[in-house]
Amino acid sequence: MRIIDNGNEEIRRPEDEEITVKRCLGERYVGCGMKNGTLHVEGIPGNALASYLDGGTVYVDGNAQDAAADTMNAGLLAIKGSAGDALAYGMRGGRVYVLGDAGYRAGVHMKAYEDKKSILVIGGRAGSFLGEYLAGGIIIVLGLGNEGRDITGYFCGNGMYAGTIYLRTEKQPLNLSDKLIKRNVDENEKENILCPIIKDFASVFSIPVERCLEGGFIAIEADKSKTYSQLYAAV
Amino acid sequence: MRYRIRKDDSCISCLRCVRECSFGAITAESGKALAFHHDKCTDCQRCVSFCPAGAIYITEDENRFRKNAVFSDDEIKEILLQAETGGVLLSSMGASGKNVPIYFDKMLLNASQVTNPSIDPLREPMETAVFLGRRPEKAERDISGRIIDNLPPHLELRTPVMFSAMSYGAISLNVHKALAAAAEKLGTYWNTGEGGLHESLYPYKKNTIVQVASGRFGVHETYLNTAAAIEIKIGQGAKPGIGGHLTGRKIIGDVSKTRMVPEGLDAISPAPHHDIYSIEDLAQLVMSIKEVTGHRKPVIVKVAAVHNIAPIASGIARSGADIISIDGYRGGTGAAPKRIRDNVGIPIELAIASVDQRLREERIRDRVSVIASGGIRNSSDAVKAIALGADAVSIGTAALCALGCHICASCHTGRCAWGLATQDPELTKRLDTEKGAERLVNLVNAWTREIKEIMGGMGINSIEALRGNRMALCGIDLNAKELEILGIRYAGE
Structure with missing residues (x-):
């Protein structure tokens, strides 16, 4: 084992293919701007984990704190525990998988562009303001172990104008905005869109996929007839 | 309508103004006769700048609403626009708050007289970096007294x-x-x-x-x-x-x-x-x-x-x-x-x-x-x-x-x-x-x-x-x- 001074500089070096950070205890900015390779984080990293992640894979065996995967562009961040607030803010591409719960403001202003499509899967429940301003990409909340309960908080998807939020529940999300449309996901969509992502999610955490796909899903999308442009009158 | 487009006799009908106007305020009917659509004019001065004959004039429209001490022309026009559209008024460039002072204009600069002589920048170095x-x-x-670059x-x-x-x-x-x-x-x-x-x-x-x-x-x-x-x-x-x-x-x-x-x-x-x-x-x-x-x-x-x-x-x-x-x-x-x-x-x-x-x-x-x-x-x-x-x-x-x-x-x-x-x-x-x-x-x-x-x-x-x-x-x-x-x-x- 080596002890290094500037960990992030080391992590970003392309020749280091696999790195393990042991006994992580609240250190911030771990894996910030990483472009390739694999980073295992043992313990609990601090805020802004894997921010600006630009490729490669970051595995965390504990919980993550606030602002993980902030402005992420590519790669995979997999968190075995739960994530704090403002997860995947402004994320544009890559995958963020959280096996546990996510705090407030998860997936706010996630985007998609050409081959980049941001995907956020939360195994447990998500707090309020999930997917606000969503501009593209996919958010999936599975609510594992929370069957029959609300799996999102208040203001789910407020202000979103593109992308889709999928929830594994039959329940209508709390105080859903009238500018959003809720619909049930049919078998075809489940098979073609949700299955591949959820299978990947299950295999990353080695959990049975069947459980993740059990029951019906609902989808939330922006009502395209109520766009922002209609708000204005040019002087 | 805020502006009025006019031309005088020196117009040579080159239609340059038609090509320059991007707001559709000046068009040419049947390829020749100029038509002015005053309501579309933004007073951007493009046509005026490019008219080879100097024949175009953009002026404030002289048809104004009845003068009122509280409701100005613009206020009334904006109410009409919002009554029609229900929209938030959208604008650009900087604020037009006429009653907010420009403090730069209310401050004057000093200059040296007699004492502390002034400097002629043409003769003496003047640092603007x-x-x-x-x-x-x-x-x-460091230990030998050299300054460490800690900038x-x-x-x-x-x-x-x-x-x-x-x-x-x-x-x-x-x-x-x-x-x-x-x-x-x-x-x-x-x-x-x-x-x-x-x-x-x-x-x-x-x-x-x-x-x-x-x-x-x-x-x-x-x-x-x-x-x-x-x-x-x-x-x-x-x-x-x-x-x-x-x-x-x-x-x-x-x-x-x-x-x-x-x-x-x-x-x-x-x-x-x-x-x-x-x-x-x-x-x-x-x-x-x-x-x-x-x-x-x-x-x-x-x-x-x-x-x-x-x-x-x-x-x-x-x-x-x-x-x-x-x-x-x-x-x-x-x-x-x-x-x-x-x-x-x-x-x-x-x-x-x-x-x-x-x-x-x-x-x-x-x-x-x-x-x-x-x-x-x-x-x-x-x-x-x-x-x-x-x-x-x-x-x-x-x-x-x-x-x-x-x-x-x-x-x-x-x-x-x-x-x-x-x-x-x-x-x-x-x-x-x-x-x-x-x-x-x-x-x-x-x-x-x-x-x-x-x-x-x-x-x-x-x-x-x-x-x-x-x-x-x-x-x-x-x-x-x-x-x-x-x-x-x-x-x-």
Whole structure:
């Protein structure tokens, strides 16, 4: 084992293919701007984990704190525990998988562009303001172990104008905005869109996929007839 | 209808005006006879400038509503528009608050007489270079007494004038090219705004400031590292507290590619950064940007000048940011709700004075540099802003004027006849980037010469000595409170 001074500089070096950070205890900015390779984080990293992640894979065996995967562009961040607030803010591409719960403001202003499509899967429940301003990409909340309960908080998807939020529940999300449309996901969509992502999610955490796909899903999308442009009158 | 288009007998029917008008206000019927559609005219002066015969006149429409002491013509027209559309009024460029004083015009500069002789900049060296960034708290020496270089990353400007953030999308790529080329030649900086950096401009990285705004459009690791500094945009003077909205109509081709937003989809910048709800959160974003850029670049935090700007600036100075950029009430924009533009924020002069004062009182002035912007019209405004406490100033509207803008304030229509605030390829090609860069260089060089002359007259030979030098200013037509906030004395006092 080596002890290094500037960990992030080391992590970003392309020749280091696999790195393990042991006994992580609240250190911030771990894996910030990483472009390739694999980073295992043992313990609990601090805020802004894997921010600006630009490729490669970051595995965390504990919980993550606030602002993980902030402005992420590519790669995979997999968190075995739960994530704090403002997860995947402004994320544009890559995958963020959280096996546990996510705090407030998860997936706010996630985007998609050409081959980049941001995907956020939360195994447990998500707090309020999930997917606000969503501009593209996919958010999936599975609510594992929370069957029959609300799996999102208040203001789910407020202000979103593109992308889709999928929830594994039959329940209508709390105080859903009238500018959003809720619909049930049919078998075809489940098979073609949700299955591949959820299978990947299950295999990353080695959990049975069947459980993740059990029951019906609902989808939330922006009502395209109520766009922002209609708000204005040019002087 | 606000304007009336007329022509006189000298018109040679060349139809140049028809080709130049991008708003459809002048058309040619059956290929020859000119037709004027007065209601579409924005008074951009393009036709007037290009008429070879000097035959066109644009005047204010003389048909006015009945005069009323409370409800002006514009007030009534806006009510009519809103009654018809139910829309939020959208406008562009800087605030039109007629009763908000321009304090630059109420401050006069000092000059040396008899004692402390003035300096002739043509004969004697005059330092206009400015360094922006955190100053080391003390000089450190190694064991043999040599000074250790502990200077944190900083920006070096050959003149205290930079170009303000204007995004690709709001303005054309040609404008970005002109700004970048001019900044390189002048030894100053231009700012991408929040729309990303077009790849063809990567070679200008040494003179580029890239912006990280709440939408995070076009922000990725390469973008952050293709810059001399990174600016976190919290707010802008024209619309403090408001997010941005670039309509899908403008998100075409390279704009879409550079912003990394699909063609035709609106680009919404949320009002706040949802990962910043406190100074601690801001500190975290500042540090994460420093981490991703290897602590090699200064980080700027840009805020709009608002009521509590002094404590806000103090918080930013303590967040680890190297530079604070403050944009005042009269700052321009490509599109903003009119009520916000005209009614929110405070003038830059008062903001700079109170921020400089507060940072000095808290003994943290050297932790940050301060950039002032928002209605800087000329070199004397720049000198006054620096004397009030700014390290440098930044110009947006003035730079656009150098490129042809006549401030018709129709940027939000996307039909800019001067080819600046538009993405229509037929219009954007109206700006010759090389010529444009040359004009920007001329403008800033002229200002720099004037700054030297003004400083010389005061017996000051460097910007450093001018910064925060309130004795260089006196007030006229100001009340005691205004003088107190500006930290200056009344003329003759």
